[in-house]
Amino acid sequence: MPTPTDQAEFLRRLAAAVAPGAVKTGADIPSAALHDWSGEPGGTPLAHVTPRCTAQVSAVLALCHASGRPVVPQGGLTGLAGGAVPSTGAVLISLAAMAAVEEVDPASGLMLVQAGATLHKVQEAAAAAGMMFALDLGARGSCQIGGMIATNAGGNRVIRYGMARDLVLGLEVVLADGTVLPMLNRMPKNNAGLDLKPLFIGSEGTLGVITRAVLRLHPGVAGANAALVALPGFDAAVTLLRHAQRALSGRVSAFELMWADYYAAALTHGGARAPLPEGAPLYALIEMQGADPDADRPAFEAMLEAAFEQGWLADAVLAHSQREVADFWALRDAVAGLLAHYTPSVNFDVSVPLAQIGDCVAALRTALAAQFPGLPMVVFGHAGDSNIHLITGPITDHDPAGQAIEATVYGIIRDFGGSVSAEHGIGLHKKPWLGHSRSPAELALLAHLKASLDPRGILNPGKVL
């Protein structure tokens, strides 16, 4: 343990590494920095620092490395796995003051941004240049691009555009010892040696601090065609998805499944209205974004008609305006209302191979019903990406019953060869279950890389591994 004198000296040097007033300690640490959206309990940090440039991030890390002082990088604090909650004695590094959009180059299809820029700001800057930054999720007003890359964020349109990993052309990262790693590549094709960026995308701040990024932009869209369909069962959903992807030449921009229990709860507790009657086992929201939704309509309608004739759909309703597209999405966005209703709840973000989602959901229902008769649960998700979400409650994951629910669900996910975290990451929350989805050889290599890149273990200690 450092002596009080050592600590005072450390804080003096920390203050000297950044701009005046950029270090807060004790009660001056912003209370918002003490937790994230996960609700995971954190420790008491030593200090909160807000660097203004990469050189300051580097100086802070070099100092912490030399002192063996833990560091927790913080973005918009919207993570759901606890990856950004404070460790005891840590220096919290906020990227909030590095929020500039430095350059937008629509001709090259890219933009250069600082890590602290919010998703909303990035999306607006792309749109102002006639392009689109395709990653989108509910926390867009708060989440920061650096945090999204560090957690390899997903969201609603992964099926079309991929996850954060797929939208990053270049990165600037500061390593544990303060070394700045400039990898600000601007080319979709670059095979000049191994790509090092993936070491940091999804590493949840354990291998480096992301300071800048070159983001890939897509052509802008004007709106979408969308339909809500009722399905006779899961196999029909897969058939419909593959049919739609083929018929629309890969333009499907969302394929969201809602099981009957979710659909009913969204109407009852989520405040959504019902474009289709209840009673089907499964509903899907299928969407195709485009530059000219009216011109795209005939192809979208023909796709649905062919599916109807084949008997893959029990019922369907087409959105006739962008307003109706938004109404369909309100069903899916009813999650917020549902979470409030079920509070406290035990929630899951998991993935299994797409073709097995139906069997997996059935197995989950059977096991949970046997173990916890009458447990309320709803199932929905980005099924086109193999990703399902499950909400159970009211119950908390601090209760033995909540922990038993987790053990049951993650055990079944493991048996299906799935992932205990599809898009939220591991952080603190899912550490106990990481071994369900990664082999011992992989865990050993992860630990080896961590020790190799951060030999003093200062970067986000206790997270992920």
Place this chain on the structure above:
Amino acid sequence: MPTPTDQAEFLRRLAAAVAPGAVKTGADIPSAALHDWSGEPGGTPLAHVTPRCTAQVSAVLALCHASGRPVVPQGGLTGLAGGAVPSTGAVLISLAAMAAVEEVDPASGLMLVQAGATLHKVQEAAAAAGMMFALDLGARGSCQIGGMIATNAGGNRVIRYGMARDLVLGLEVVLADGTVLPMLNRMPKNNAGLDLKPLFIGSEGTLGVITRAVLRLHPGVAGANAALVALPGFDAAVTLLRHAQRALSGRVSAFELMWADYYAAALTHGGARAPLPEGAPLYALIEMQGADPDADRPAFEAMLEAAFEQGWLADAVLAHSQREVADFWALRDAVAGLLAHYTPSVNFDVSVPLAQIGDCVAALRTALAAQFPGLPMVVFGHAGDSNIHLITGPITDHDPAGQAIEATVYGIIRDFGGSVSAEHGIGLHKKPWLGHSRSPAELALLAHLKASLDPRGILNPGKVL
């Protein structure tokens, strides 16, 4: 140096690790294994081994690791950078006997294959299931999927589907010490800890040997709409590309640029016919694949008409059949004939940020014309992916003049912030230039990773770094 007794003992143990007859030495080593398509000179290997399963690959690597014996993994030997040519005294590991397509799962959109399967075999297996493996390149009959992943292969349709990296869901890799690393993920979304696969994709056999892969499949296509257009200049090409991507909602599946010198040479020496007259500074082949090209035609034509009205096109010809689409591609595929004509030639595979390709090509022409007056050269490439190719000749890169051409070209690529290898990799051929495209901090981290994962340096020694 091992004694002759040591070496005999090593070979005895090597033979015991695999099936009878699977080890060749001396004059029995297949002559095809002594070089690849790069023409880079190799050393004299000790042995050639053909394992039949992952366990045998693991046993071979464990033995070589214990003995400090160099290993060169070999796929289809179609690489253009010398990544698979033998090192002196090395054990060549051929993956040719591990060529099975183990599973095709069209519902989940994936297939599981062994590393030695040729691209052609993989494409055929996907097509038989109504799906498409979207990576395509000329060497499809010979190149193997393991080698394509190890070199992060690109090809003609990267603009739509990405490089090998983007088409791999899961990998099985054997590390230098024989540890099998099972990462056979089947989900598009999986954030259960850092993704380790990217350590091996594009590592050119220096960090592990790929033995199996889970590949991502796309919906099948029935054909394409395509046009050959004459452009007033490079800026018009960028404008056309962005217009087409927006108007076609991202369905552009190829955007190949051909400068006037390439177009003329393709007609004169490449055996192609001329759909448009010569005389324009730049030509583009623009293609949109789809499940129903006839149904897609109106959108494609409307896109071209709008471009014409805006003055972005000087001339255009639309393919009216799949035969005519193939004719347009013959212009682009005339590269083989051109290479024969210019033999020996010094060729380049480079990338620069898309918006700067025009200026970069102009700078290359000016510099080469000043230094080597009258030097024949042609320029073309996958410009939609930022990738250009340059052929100069007749001259060889073993001549001082050839080396001076390389120094000039790669120097300009460096000044434009580009990559000295867009899609071919580094291997032996581009090692001298790697520092033009990677920072000292990146090179240091690459070396650190290499030492960390392959402490005895047995994996493909002398390649890349």
